[in-house]
Amino acid sequence: MPYLLRRFGHAIFLLIGVSVLAFVFTVLAPGNYFDEMRLNPQIAPESIVALKTQYEVDRPLPVRYLHWVGSVLRGDMGFSFAYNSPVAPLLFIRARNTLLLTITAMLLAWGIALPLGIWSAEHQGGVPDRLVSSGTAALMVIPDLALSLGLLVVAVKSGWFPMGGMVSLQFESLSFLGKIRDLFLHMALPIAALVISVLPLLVRHVRAAIAEVLDAPFLLAAQGHGIPRRTLLYGYALPAAANPLISLFGFSVGTLLSGSLLVEVVMSWPGLGPFLLEAILARDLYVVIGGVLLSTLFLVGGNFLADLLLYWADPRIRTEAGT
Amino acid sequence: MGNYPWFAHRHVFLVQFGVLLQHASMGSILEIRDLRVAYRSRNGDLSRALDGVSFFLGPGEVLGVLGESGSGKSTLALSLLGLLPRDSVVASGAVLFQGRDLLKAEPRELQAIRGKNISLIFQEPSVALHPTMRVGRQVRQILDAHGMGDRDELVRRTREVFETLFAEEAERIARSYPHQLSGGQRQRVLIAQAIACRPSVVIADEPTASLDPTTQKEILDVFRGLRKNLGLTMIFITHNPALLSGFADRVLVFYAGRVAELGPAKRVLTSPKHPYTQALFRSIPPLDEPHDAGERSLPTIPPDPNRSFPPRSGCPFEPRCPERMEICKSRDPGFVSLSESHMVSCFRYENQ
Amino acid sequence: MNTAGRDKGMQPLLEVENLVKTYSRRRLAGSGEGVRALDGVSFSIFRGTTLAIVGESGSGKSTLAFCLACLEKPTSGAIRFEDKDIVTLSEKDLRAIRRQMQLIFQDPASSFNPRWGVGEILIEPLALQGNLGRDEMRTRAHALLEQVGLSSSMEAKLASELSGGQRQRLAIARALMLEPKVLILDEALSALDCSVQAQIANLLVDLQSSCGMTYLFITHDLAMAAHLADEIAVMSKGRIVEHGAPNKILNQPQSVITRELLAAVPRLGFAGTRVAES
Numbered sequence: 001m002p003y004l005l006r007r008f009g010h011a012i013f014l015l016i017g018v019s020v021l022a023f024v025f026t027v028l029a030p031g032n033y034f035d036e037m038r039l040n041p042q043i044a045p046e047s048i049v050a051l052k053t054q055y056e057v058d059r060p061l062p063v064r065y066l067h068w069v070g071s072v073l074r075g076d077m078g079f080s081f082a083y084n085s086p087v088a089p090l091l092f093i094r095a096r097n098t099l100l101l102t103i104t105a106m107l108l109a110w111g112i113a114l115p116l117g118i119w120s121a122e123h124q125g126g127v128p129d130r131l132v133s134s135g136t137a138a139l140m141v142i143p144d145l146a147l148s149l150g151l152l153v154v155a156v157k158s159g160w161f162p163m164g165g166m167v168s169l170q171f172e173s174l175s176f177l178g179k180i181r182d183l184f185l186h187m188a189l190p191i192a193a194l195v196i197s198v199l200p201l202l203v204r205h206v207r208a209a210i211a212e213v214l215d216a217p218f219l220l221a222a223q224g225h226g227i228p229r230r231t232l233l234y235g236y237a238l239p240a241a242a243n244p245l246i247s248l249f250g251f252s253v254g255t256l257l258s259g260s261l262l263v264e265v266v267m268s269w270p271g272l273g274p275f276l277l278e279a280i281l282a283r284d285l286y287v288v289i290g291g292v293l294l295s296t297l298f299l300v301g302g303n304f305l306a307d308l309l310l311y312w313a314d315p316r317i318r319t320e321a322g323t
Numbered sequence: 324m325g326n327y328p329w330f331a332h333r334h335v336f337l338v339q340f341g342v343l344l345q346h347a348s349m350g351s352i353l354e355i356r357d358l359r360v361a362y363r364s365r366n367g368d369l370s371r372a373l374d375g376v377s378f379f380l381g382p383g384e385v386l387g388v389l390g391e392s393g394s395g396k397s398t399l400a401l402s403l404l405g406l407l408p409r410d411s412v413v414a415s416g417a418v419l420f421q422g423r424d425l426l427k428a429e430p431r432e433l434q435a436i437r438g439k440n441i442s443l444i445f446q447e448p449s450v451a452l453h454p455t456m457r458v459g460r461q462v463r464q465i466l467d468a469h470g471m472g473d474r475d476e477l478v479r480r481t482r483e484v485f486e487t488l489f490a491e492e493a494e495r496i497a498r499s500y501p502h503q504l505s506g507g508q509r510q511r512v513l514i515a516q517a518i519a520c521r522p523s524v525v526i527a528d529e530p531t532a533s534l535d536p537t538t539q540k541e542i543l544d545v546f547r548g549l550r551k552n553l554g555l556t557m558i559f560i561t562h563n564p565a566l567l568s569g570f571a572d573r574v575l576v577f578y579a580g581r582v583a584e585l586g587p588a589k590r591v592l593t594s595p596k597h598p599y600t601q602a603l604f605r606s607i608p609p610l611d612e613p614h615d616a617g618e619r620s621l622p623t624i625p626p627d628p629n630r631s632f633p634p635r636s637g638c639p640f641e642p643r644c645p646e647r648m649e650i651c652k653s654r655d656p657g658f659v660s661l662s663e664s665h666m667v668s669c670f671r672y673e674n675q
Numbered sequence: 676m677n678t679a680g681r682d683k684g685m686q687p688l689l690e691v692e693n694l695v696k697t698y699s700r701r702r703l704a705g706s707g708e709g710v711r712a713l714d715g716v717s718f719s720i721f722r723g724t725t726l727a728i729v730g731e732s733g734s735g736k737s738t739l740a741f742c743l744a745c746l747e748k749p750t751s752g753a754i755r756f757e758d759k760d761i762v763t764l765s766e767k768d769l770r771a772i773r774r775q776m777q778l779i780f781q782d783p784a785s786s787f788n789p790r791w792g793v794g795e796i797l798i799e800p801l802a803l804q805g806n807l808g809r810d811e812m813r814t815r816a817h818a819l820l821e822q823v824g825l826s827s828s829m830e831a832k833l834a835s836e837l838s839g840g841q842r843q844r845l846a847i848a849r850a851l852m853l854e855p856k857v858l859i860l861d862e863a864l865s866a867l868d869c870s871v872q873a874q875i876a877n878l879l880v881d882l883q884s885s886c887g888m889t890y891l892f893i894t895h896d897l898a899m900a901a902h903l904a905d906e907i908a909v910m911s912k913g914r915i916v917e918h919g920a921p922n923k924i925l926n927q928p929q930s931v932i933t934r935e936l937l938a939a940v941p942r943l944g945f946a947g948t949r950v951a952e953s
Contacts, residue, residue, distance in 0.1 A: 216450070217445060217447060217450045218452055218453050220406060221443070221445045221452075222453070222464075223437070224404055224442070224443040225442060225443075225464075225465045225517075226434050226435065226436070226437035226438035226465065226468050227438075227468045228434060228468055229434075231464070231468065235464070236453055236456075240454060315455055315500040315503075316454070316500070392839060392868055506732070535732045535895040536731075536896075536939040537935060537939045538731075538732075539939065540938070540939040562869060563869065563941065564869070564943055565941035565942055565943045566941045568943055603869060603870055604943060606870045606872070607872075607873070608873075608898045608899055609898065610898040610937075610940055619902075619903075620877045620880055620881075621873040621902070623870060623874045624870045
């Protein structure tokens with residue numbers, strides 16, 4: 001499978017590139033963790049010097065990078081100044097929370113966008129189509145931030161949903177079902193915000209892609225052979241339109257991920273978003289780099305998944321790849 | 324009906340029906356009566372595509388439909404299966420199949436008939452197949468849609484159909500995607516789709532137009548074989564009269580959405596009567612006698628100077644007709660029976 | 676006419692010698708062998724004559740057209756146009772040659788922007804050259820529209836509003852705007868109705884007798900080739916397998932390929948066919 005191998009190579013190359021850039025830019029940015037420390041009269045200047053030596057802050061950049069790479073390979077991903085612990089375990093627990101949010105939102109958004117877009121395309125120019133397109137247009141102009149804040153207001157006023165956090169304080173004492181219910185209630189708002197922010201775009205693209213395929217002669221032919229409407233739409237039109245939609249899928253991973261970082265901050269979801277923000281403000285160097293790298297990994301992973309899907313969905317790509 | 328000024332000449336139908344009923348009594352599979360279809364343009368104007376078409380199809384017969392682009396021949400194919408696009412208007416007529424009028428059938432009924440009782444072979448094999456589905460599956464889906472048995476049965480029938488059309492490589496071809504096949508092979512797959520459910524009628528719309536002559540001949544031989552072995556009843560639509568000779572039983576010549584001439588293939592193709600048919604055949608360079616050094620221009624049909632104008636009364640071919648008479652401008656020619664089965668829509672034959 | 680040219684000792688306008696075009700099959704794993712689309716093709720065309728190239732799809736006809744129109748570089752061999760070998764010319768000199776050899780495709784619609792007017796389509800190739808003023812170009816466009824049998828009032832129409840025959844006429848008019856010496860017609864009539872084919876064929880004949888146009892007529896329609904051409908070359912698998920006057924090719928075909936091609940042509944006549952009378 002040279003095609004997939006090639007795409008995998010690209011992904012690795014991209015990750016290395018991003019790690020170098022993230023490293024260089026974060027290190028070169030003015031100020032560091034110890035500048036902040038120095039302002040604190042309770043810490044002796046000697047201990048700061050000792051810490052700086054320990055963390056190699058004054059060593060040349062390439063050396064620090066190589067040491068950091070070594071640490072990544074060991075599974076530590078550097079050391080957090082603020083938490084006084086290796087970065088990886090700190091990051092992973094937040095990344096898990098972020099993934100829980102984005103993957104659920106992704107499934108939900110596509111689960112709604114596909115039938116809605118197909119339905120809209122099928123009734124092109126009709127009332128359902130016009131309703132969908134004006135609805136999506138209205139949603140599209142609302143900024144993500146306003147959307148999140150609006151949802152928070154709704155939550156406060158109605159009291160139906162808990163405000164912020166991932167679980168309630170008494171989570172540990174809940175039964176299994178109770179835990180699930182508690183988690184679900186906490187997830188509802190951030191997920192709603194995420195889904196609503198990408199849904200209009202997805203629906204519109206699905207509609208456009210399907211509408212284009214619906215005019216294709218092979219669909220008329222299939223209809224002429226008596227293929228039923230549902231099979232026609234989901235079994236014929238959708239696979240034929242898969243190509244652009246799968247690319248859109250890769251793209252939506254990125255959109256959802258960056259959207260998620262913002263939503264997490266606003267709704268205080270304990271994911272990468274607030275963690276990264278905090279680290280940036282505190283100049284917690286390796287946490288920032290690790291966070292950026294992990295986000296890139298998700299993004300690249302999403303796109304690689306899209307490539308895999310494309311390879312699976314389109315035999316023409318397989319032939320081109322020479323298998 | 325009042326909205327459609329081109330309905331005006333009622334007496335035409337009567338002549339047509341007379342001829343039609345005479346043959347219908349012989350037993351027909353498919354019968355088309357006075358079919359009128361128009362397309363609505365964006366500004367609401369109607370342009371006619373089929374203008375009072377009537378004919379029948381006998382069992383085991385191959386009817387060649389000859390017409391140039393814009394003559395309405397593709398509209399005919401689509402309207403027989405209720406596949407007309409949304410901007411079309413069926414103004415009148417009936418398509419009778421097994422005692423039912425397909426023009427009045429429910430979508431569900433139509434879906435059950437399409438592909439099972441009447442099937443269509445589309446033009447352009449390169450675009451009539453799903454690009455990312457194995458062609459075997461594209462045939463199996465049709466069998467499945469018409470409930471032709473359980474999974475094993477579907478697989479067995481699919482293999483059978485492929486073996487009918489592809490001598491040796493049936494298995495390999497069925498597993499291929501369209502882009503891996505040649506034009507001729509794709510065309511065979513389209514035929515496989517059309518005959519999978521053993522339909523009573525197959526309509527082929529320009530099935531060989533995009534193929535080179537060698538492949539074209541191959542595909543025509545496939546049709547001949549199917550006809551012999553399966554007793555296929557067919558409407559074969561083409562713009563090339565030569566394809567019909569030796570294959571069609573009867574030929575129907577289309578001009579401007581109307582039947583200009585209809586008769587036994589041998590008579591229509593060798594001694595056409597309608598001035599349009601005659602002019603059309605003259606414009607084809609003969610293969611056996613290449614031009615003399617001096618004479619190089621082919622006899623052509625002059626273009627219609629008023630092409631874009633709204634339809635007038637009178638014969639539609641009149642503006643281009645080399646043999647026009649005064650009466651052709653004002654009155655609509657009815658059908659004249661030249662023999663029991665040969666009729667032509669032209670005033671020249673009215674008093675013979 | 677061709678032989679007449681030879682008798683007078685004239686130089687051919689276009690001479691192709693041992694042309695080879697190989698496509699590398701880099702995508703297919705393991706095979707270092709390339710595909711020989713053209714495998715040593717030689718012929719010559721005299722001014723004001725027509726050479727028809729016939730053959731099945733995949734015989735190399737279109738590759739030949741592309742090489743002649745300087746759209747592809749042949750792997751080896753020579754193409755002499757007015758005694759200049761265009762294979763070895765630089766890109767700059769090629770531009771001057773390209774306008775003298777215009778290529779017309781089967782489906783002209785794909786080479787027109789459907790939102791452009793007929794006038795713009797005609798003027799565009801000249802405007803790119805930039806030698807003429809706008810008024811001059813328009814005058815020439817009007818004259819050519821009339822010459823190819825379209826009225827000059829069509830100038831304002833959109834390409835998408837034209838019929839198939841009108842589009843092919845427009846394609847010919849656009850090619851003529853550059854005053855070419857050779858028209859390469861690649862299946863230019865194949866997609867048209869019979870009666871429209873006859874009209875365009877007549878237009879080609881008229882242009883030849885009035886302007887001395889030279890044609891390379893690439894087709895799979897033997898009858899039309901025989902009608903239009905002074906000589907026919909039959910191609911198969913990248914080679915010319917037979918070359919001669921239409922009469923000879925049709926009546927005394929020498930190669931198997933030609934005989935097969937002839938046998939495949941559908942004929943209007945009824946010799947030897949059984950027809951069930953109903």
